[in-house]
């Protein structure tokens with residue numbers, strides 16, 4: 001196995017990459033531990049990694065954290081899928097038919113710049129404090145971004161691909177199904193992965209403001225008792241879920257689009 | 263000879279975004295192409311060759327004039343006119359074989375079994391059988407262009423339109439593909455319009471060369487190469503070099519004169 005870690009943009013052996021990833025985490029934990037035991041910061045503010053790990057276990061054994069996770073994951077995926085279901089077809093149409101693009105683009109751009117947290121009070125007035133308002137916050141936060149990302153992905157399909165389709169005798173529908181979608185799909189999947197990450201940000205905002213369940217709600221209620229280790233454990237749980245989802249997406253990407261992965 | 267393709271008084275003007283300045287690209291232009299002809303378009307850069315070819319292919323609409331194929335008026339692109347682009351247009355998510363097979367996808371004139379046969383036939387013809395399972399982003403530019411040619415042939419167009427298909431390739435690959443195309447042409451007698459900047463390529467491949475003026479394109483000269491240098495002699499390399507060089511010099515002179523106009527314009 002011969003490789004250089006200094007070569008620009010060259011892939012490293014898989015084992016080395018995983019090793020480096022783990023080292024990154026260990027370095028973070030080590031730094032954290034050193035700062036925590038140095039006494040420079042009071043433990044109420046910065047507990048040690050070990051006490052956070054203990055709190056992590058306590059969350060599950062004493063506070064039924066697992067059901068909060070299930071609730072949050074369900075909210076995220078439900079809102080995400082609702083957003084995808086509308087944004088993907090609309091994004092495709094927007095980039096394919098100039099008329100749809102001209103109709104929607106300015107409006108989508110306008111809404112996209114509205115800060116979602118500022119919309120939360122309004123959404124709570126409209127949808128109450130139940131599930132609907134949470135879904136609405138997540139949907140607002142992702143839909144208008146996603147539709148533009150999808151439109152961009154489809155716009156980047158080379159015009160020669162589409163024109164080849166025309167001269168090979170494909171109808172518009174066939175060009176969409178057999179050329180535009182397969183050509184844009186890898187980038188779309190990447191953008192879905194990124195959008196799903198944003199869902200978590202908006203979820204926590206939604207759960208902090210108006211919820212009596214979910215990870216965000218749990219974190220926010222523990223804060224009142226200055227349970228810093230539990231609060232940090234909750235945040236770390238979100239990180240772990242995010243990391244796992246992200247890895248699953250990357251794995252699927254590599255499986256589905258072999259031609260892009262050497 | 264029967265008029266296979268008839269271009270009558272076709273013209274095209276591009277307008278700038280603000281609609282204030284016009285660029286006349288193709289003058290009212292007429293020409294006919296017979297079945298089985300290999301017509302090479304030569305002319306100064308920017309004169310409108312690509313535009314005219316795209317109009318023939320239905321990918322661009324002319325302002326005036328008509329194009330008929332076998333007596334039928336053409337409007338918009340379809341499978342009767344296959345296009346090979348200068349840039350690589352093979353689909354990276356498909357293997358070499360699946361790319362070529364894509365050419366047969368929308369054909370209703372042959373069975374599924376025949377589609378497989380046609381695919382293998384053209385894959386073999388362009389010499390890519392060994393690379394059947396390679397994705398096209400894993401093969402060289404020359405191979406990709408062969409994939410594009412095979413894919414277009416597999417769709418069985420009546421007319422093959424090629425816009426500088428070998429423009430981005432190195433000299434050796436280009437020469438190899440020229441020989442392959444001469445071969446295919448001799449066998450299939452496919453009516454072809456081919457745009458190039460390479461005068462030698464034009465003489466080698468053409469049954470007829472059409473030289474265009476600087477923009478707006480007008481035909482300055484037509485040369486029936488088949489009458490001067492027999493096609494077989496070009497294929498087997500036994501051609502008379504003196505005739506070849508003289509023809510080359512003539513053509514270059516015309517193009518240089520036209521190119522000078524281009525420079526005066528700007």
Ligand SMILES: Nc1ncnc2c1ncn2[C@@H]1O[C@H](COP(=O)(O)OP(=O)(O)OP(=O)(O)O)[C@@H](O)[C@H]1O
Pocket residue numbers: 276277285287305306307308309310311312313314477
């Ligand atoms: N879509 C367009 N909008 C505006 N002008 C265009 C467009 N396409 C081409 N033109 C202009 O039309 C003229 C002819 O272009 P065309 O591509 O047909 O030339 P060409 O003969 O193929 O040139 P080259 O040999 O460099 O490929 C050029 O001046 C070009 O700038």
Ligand SMILES: [Mg+2]
Pocket residue numbers: 311312313425
């Ligand atoms: Mg051109």
